[in-house]
Amino acid sequence: MAGDDAVTIAIDRIACDGRGVCAELLPELIELDDWGYPIIAPGSVPPHLVEHAKRAVTYCPVLAFKLRATQGAESRAAAGVRQPSVARQVG
Amino acid sequence: MNPTRLLAGPPIAAGAESLADHRLRVGARPRATRPGELAASIERSGLLGRGGAAFPAARKWSAVAGRSAGDAVVLVNGAEGEPLSAKDRTLMNARPHLVLDGAELAAEAVGADRIVLYVGADHANSVVALRRAIGERGREMVVPIEVVVSPATYVAGEESAAVQYVNGGEARPTGVPPRPFERGVDGRPTLVQNVETLAHVALIARYGDAWYRELGSGPTRGSALVTVGGDVAHPGVTEIAYGTTVRDLLSVAGGTVDKWSRGAVLLGGYFGGWLRAEEAANQPLDPRSCRDAGSAFGCGVVHVLPPARCGVVATARILDYMAGQSAAQCGPCVFGLRAIADATARIASAGSAHSDDLAHIVRWSGQLAGRGACKHPDGAVGLLRSALRTFSDEFDRHQRRGACIEAELQGRVA
Secondary structure, rough: OOOOEEOOOEEOOOOOOOHHHHHHHHHOEEEEEOOOEEEEOOOOOOHHHHHHHHHHHHOOOOOHHHHEEEEHHHHHHHHHOOOOOOOOOOO | OOOOOOOOOOOOOHHOHHHHHHHHHHHHOOOOOOOHHHHHHHHHHHHHHOOOOOEEEHHHHHHHHOOOOOOEEEEEEEEOOOOOHHHHHHHHHHHHHHHHHHHHHHHHHOOOOEEEEEEEEEOHHHHHHHHHHHHHHHHHOOOOOEEEEEEOOOOOOHHHHHHHHOOOOOOOOOOOOOOOOOOOOOHOOOEEEHHHHHHHHHHHHHHHHHHHHHHOOOOOOOEEEEEEEEEEEEEEEEEEEEOEEEEHHHHHHOOOOOOOOOEEEEEHHHHHHHEEEHHHOEEEEOOOHHHHOOOOOOOOOEEEEEEOOOHHHHHHHHHHHHHHHOOOHHHHHHHHHHHHHHHHHHHOOOOOOOOOHHHHHHHHHOOOOOOOOOOOHHHHHHHHHHHHHHHHHHHHHHHOOOOOHHHHHHHHHH
């Protein structure tokens, strides 16, 4: 089960224009489709890759690459607590 | 077997029912005696949204009500951009006061002080009928109601696209949070609800949730409007109890299962899925059963492909339309759907397929879902996957041998 700090990759698909930087920084979790747009492995980011994922957040040239809290955000939202729109941006 | 609830009363062809006739027939719009009473009844009814996603209406209501300070907005969705569907415009044309009653009841229940009727530009008769109905209500209206004519595109009816358009932007999905129930029209919590859903609300408020649940068999109760088309004698909009089988529906619409040895049925429209005729015959028409069968109830489209038509050709046409209707915002949709549509078109056009076209569309059909700001690519690849399964022999014949049933049958006639 994901811990409190578990994060999930979220791509802003409208902002993303397929530069592919994320796939270079995080090849373990991201492959590119035939047109250069990221396909993300399902599930939370494994702890040992979180630092790499944060670098992808920083280096995405169009700021389309985001991380969200995996577990906590959903349960808090379900309880009716207001969340910032992009749950938690790490990095 | 054809219940008449939403379509009870004068014939559909007679046009819009007047406010006076509507009240004589179903009575005045009831008012809640206790706060939360109607919302609780809607929850017990199990009413599902009729725009296609079958999301429980009560959950939408509570999400908006919980955020409203009396200033929420009800956005009544009559965009109906699905090319094979006509049920929403039929309802707006013939029973505008059911829709308005439902909208007012929803506004009261969620704490809204504004109602926006969002109606597709190609539904001119609906715009006229609703405007006239608003005029008939005059000063009796509890909440201001306005009509916004939406662009006649496929994605204009998507929730966030509708909100963005009403706010003065383009009718394209916004995708990222906030969602409409959080910040929608004018930044206020907004209930986006399909016109048919609200018409059911108008009747549940009068007759109760137990009455609503009397119809239907299987997992979903109640009745639904469906649009029957294709190879049937009497195409058009009708009302069914959820759980009615395709065979029973078609027997009323003048379709027969006997000549279906090679036929197929598209359920749910362009966001739905194909079933082989023999699979479809006993298929219950309700959201969960259709999803379990690899198809979709969607907005209630039941379209019969004539036996002399090729499913590959029909699918190629739909995919070309869907690629053309992309909002052109997200790469996987812009490039992926266009590539899928082009490859499927080459396969469909006998003899012109590239050697790897079929392999490509099989692979791409598994890659696009969940990778757009809205569900447009998901809908298109869902349809493609159902086609690859339903017409697997035909796809194979097209790709390997450049042979098309449709062309062969037409060639024989000529």
